[in-house]
Amino acid sequence: MSDSKTLTTLSDAAYLNGPEYREHVEAVLASYDHPTGILGELVSQMADAFWWVKIYRAEKNHLMVSEMADRLITRTYDVRSKEAWGQLHDLLTKTVSGQYLTDDEQNYLDEVLASEGHTLQSLRTDAFRFRRESFETIDRLVERQLKNVRLLMQSYDSVRFAPQIHKKIALEIEQLELQVNQSREDQRLEVDRQ
Amino acid sequence: MIANRANAAKSTGPRSIEGRRISSENAHRHGLASASGVSLDFGFPATAALIEEARGFGFSASEAEELVTRLAAGRDVIDAKHVSFKEKPEAERLPNMSPEALYRTITEMETPRSGVTSAERRAVFTLLYRQIQEDNDRARRFAKKLEGHRKLMRYEQRAVNQIRKAARIKK
Numbered sequence: 001m002s003d004s005k006t007l008t009t010l011s012d013a014a015y016l017n018g019p020e021y022r023e024h025v026e027a028v029l030a031s032y033d034h035p036t037g038i039l040g041e042l043v044s045q046m047a048d049a050f051w052w053v054k055i056y057r058a059e060k061n062h063l064m065v066s067e068m069a070d071r072l073i074t075r076t077y078d079v080r081s082k083e084a085w086g087q088l089h090d091l092l093t094k095t096v097s098g099q100y101l102t103d104d105e106q107n108y109l110d111e112v113l114a115s116e117g118h119t120l121q122s123l124r125t126d127a128f129r130f131r132r133e134s135f136e137t138i139d140r141l142v143e144r145q146l147k148n149v150r151l152l153m154q155s156y157d158s159v160r161f162a163p164q165i166h167k168k169i170a171l172e173i174e175q176l177e178l179q180v181n182q183s184r185e186d187q188r189l190e191v192d193r194q
Numbered sequence: 195m196i197a198n199r200a201n202a203a204k205s206t207g208p209r210s211i212e213g214r215r216i217s218s219e220n221a222h223r224h225g226l227a228s229a230s231g232v233s234l235d236f237g238f239p240a241t242a243a244l245i246e247e248a249r250g251f252g253f254s255a256s257e258a259e260e261l262v263t264r265l266a267a268g269r270d271v272i273d274a275k276h277v278s279f280k281e282k283p284e285a286e287r288l289p290n291m292s293p294e295a296l297y298r299t300i301t302e303m304e305t306p307r308s309g310v311t312s313a314e315r316r317a318v319f320t321l322l323y324r325q326i327q328e329d330n331d332r333a334r335r336f337a338k339k340l341e342g343h344r345k346l347m348r349y350e351q352r353a354v355n356q357i358r359k360a361a362r363i364k365k
Contacts, residue, residue: 010240010265010266010269011269011270011272011273013273013276013277015273015276015280037243037247038244038247038248038251038261038262038265041244041265041269042265042357042361045265045268045269045272045354045357048272052275052343055279059336059340062332062336063333063336066332066333067333070333134336134337134340137340137341137344138340140344140347141340141343141344141347144347144350144351147351147354148350148354151354151355151357151358152354152357152358154358154361155357155358155360155361155362156361158361158362158363159248159251159261159361162251162253162363163250163251163252165252165363166251166252166363167252169363
């Protein structure tokens with residue numbers, strides 16, 4: 001397990017202690033060999049971006065399935081309609097995620113789809129068309145998170161290799177100074193010779 | 195709560211200077227757009243330790259402060275994202291009910307002395323009905339959270355770009 005301070009250096013917000021979130025961040029920190037301090041913060045921020053990608057994708061699927069269920073059953077205020085909607089939602093979730101449906105479940109789903117003149121594909125297309133704006137926003141948010149990860153990875157590399165780079169720069173400067181001194185010496189000798 | 199909302203609808207806003215000052219901060223959401231940016235206490239032990247660590251990586255004093263400040267700004271945006279995505283607790287959500295049932299509930303709450311006009315009743319009804327729809331529809335709640343994140347996207351972009359810039363080694 002990583003040092004708990006890694007997660008709380010720059011914030012003490014409650015979400016940092018949520019078990020699922022914490023586990024996710026610690027798994028990412030572990031893949032970077034448990035960095036602490038600045039590197040730990042950079043990796044934690046990277047982990048946060050991955051977290052949101054996961055959340056956005058899950059919510060996108062949920063939104064799609066809810067919209068598909070809405071197109072088949074109109075939710076009203078009575079309990080029976082809510083139950084029917086919930087049951088259909090569960091079946092659609094299973095179907096969309098490629099899980100096995102029993103014969104009874106498959107028959108029920110086919111029946112509901114047929115009664116609304118839909119196939120699974122046409123229902124999905126309809127739902128997508130209706131929620132297109134939300135899906136586009138989700139895609140933009142996911143894209144933003146992936147850009148964040150890339151920039152944070154570059155920052156991580158910059159900080160991590162900063163000592164070596166600074167050393168290399170110092171050596172280059174030293175070498176350039178030597179070259180300058182050498183050329184000055186050569187010039188002086190040349191002048192002396194002339 | 196219905197009575198509170200009905201009374202609030204009659205309000206003409208704060209009158210005292212202090213009241214006006216307080217209400218002027220009502221629209222304050224996350225402070226990420228503030229022109230002053232993040233102000234870190236460099237004397238705070240945890241912050242000072244990070245700056246010292248950055249110095250150890252070869253960054254100059256000002257570069258180290260800049261890097262830690264930018265990391266803190268990035269963390270502020272992350273905090274704001276989590277706050278805006280937080281679900282309203284179940285106990286605080288309004289129960290699901292039909293428009294007719296809501297209207298009945300509102301009128302039952304009234305007493306002959308309350309003197310609520312039909313326009314006021316309509317205003318409270320609209321307010322509560324919108325809230326009921328939002329509280330009982332996960333898709334609507336998600337759309338609201340999504341909108342919050344969409345609005346934060348530009349702050350996020352700025353914060354991460356500035357971290358990258360501060361972490362870059364200057365030759």
